[in-house]
Amino acid sequence: MSNAETKLYHKTIAVLGTGIMGAPVARNLRKHGFSVRVWNRTRAKAETLASAGLDVADSPREAVEGADIVITMLKDGAAVLDVMESAASGLSGGAVWIQMSTVGVSAIEELAGFAKQHGLRLYDAPVQGSRQPAEQGQLVVIASGPAEDRDTVQPVFDAIGKRTVWVSDQIGAASRLKLALNSWVFALTHGAAESLAIAKGLGVDPALVADIVKGGPLDSAFFQSKAASILADDYTASFSIANAFKDAQLVMEAVEQAGLTADVAAAGLQRFRRAIEAGHQDKDMAASALV
Numbered sequence: 001m002s003n004a005e006t007k008l009y010h011k012t013i014a015v016l017g018t019g020i021m022g023a024p025v026a027r028n029l030r031k032h033g034f035s036v037r038v039w040n041r042t043r044a045k046a047e048t049l050a051s052a053g054l055d056v057a058d059s060p061r062e063a064v065e066g067a068d069i070v071i072t073m074l075k076d077g078a079a080v081l082d083v084m085e086s087a088a089s090g091l092s093g094g095a096v097w098i099q100m101s102t103v104g105v106s107a108i109e110e111l112a113g114f115a116k117q118h119g120l121r122l123y124d125a126p127v128q129g130s131r132q133p134a135e136q137g138q139l140v141v142i143a144s145g146p147a148e149d150r151d152t153v154q155p156v157f158d159a160i161g162k163r164t165v166w167v168s169d170q171i172g173a174a175s176r177l178k179l180a181l182n183s184w185v186f187a188l189t190h191g192a193a194e195s196l197a198i199a200k201g202l203g204v205d206p207a208l209v210a211d212i213v214k215g216g217p218l219d220s221a222f223f224q225s226k227a228a229s230i231l232a233d234d235y236t237a238s239f240s241i242a243n244a245f246k247d248a249q250l251v252m253e254a255v256e257q258a259g260l261t262a263d264v265a266a267a268g269l270q271r272f273r274r275a276i277e278a279g280h281q282d283k284d285m286a287a288s289a290l291v
Contacts, residue, residue: 014067022073032159039063060087077107104250144174193289235283245272
């Protein structure tokens with residue numbers, strides 16, 4: 001490791017949730033010199049981190065006791081609130097809470113209320129990226145929260161991401177932007193899946209779609225990655241259909257609350273619903289191609 005990677009920050013961080021995203025986030029924090037304590041509802045997933053020098057807690061309360069910073073990386077707003085309520089008696093007044101789950105508009109407001117009630121300094125900081133960027137420390141952190149504590153949270157963001165975009169000092173702004181970004185991710189996913197399916201249905205080799213797009217103005221690393229998965233019939237989850245469906249629902253809820261019309265997002269939500277009904281919920285969202 002370089003000197004930068006082994007720098008000690010003398011901060012203890014509790015990471016609540018060690019799934020596809022939470023586990024690599026925790027590992028990268030430890031790699032960069034933080035003391036890291038982890039908890040996961042399924043303890044076996046957290047136990048795999050012990051060999052990397054991370055402490056595994058038996059409960060959310062135990063994980064957050066004495067922690068300077070708490071990170072939540074969980075399924076949805078309801079799960080975040082449930083876990084934080086379980087941790088409440090162990091929380092230190094004035095601790096920083098970095099909420100990195102994608103929870104949507106209504107839930108982040110509820111979580112902000114919990115933070116105020118317990119004297120926590122909340123940062124709304126969902127991330128852009130899936131399994132591989134998380135493992136490589138190359139996430140994009142989308143952050144909103146008060147300016148006065150940014151020096152405390154920025155080293156955390158630098159340890160897990162390649163870039164931090166500060167949206168606003170208003171809690172919730174980052175969560176709203178994340179929904180807009182997710183709508184684009186889902187449109188790209190469904191578009192790639194549909195283009196390949198149309199080629200195949202018309203009797204043309206679908207691999208030619210990816211080949212012709214490659215290197216041109218329509219190309220992207222994301223398109224090539226999803227196209228490769230579809231062509232190989234390999235739907236190992238980087239971001240599952242179940243999670244995509246949840247996030248697509250959050251997009252539509254926010255759109256409806258704002259009085260907007262989003263036809264593409266609405267159609268994409270229904271496509272994810274069909275994929276779940278067909279039993280593909282644990283596959284990568286590229287399994288949109290299967291329905």
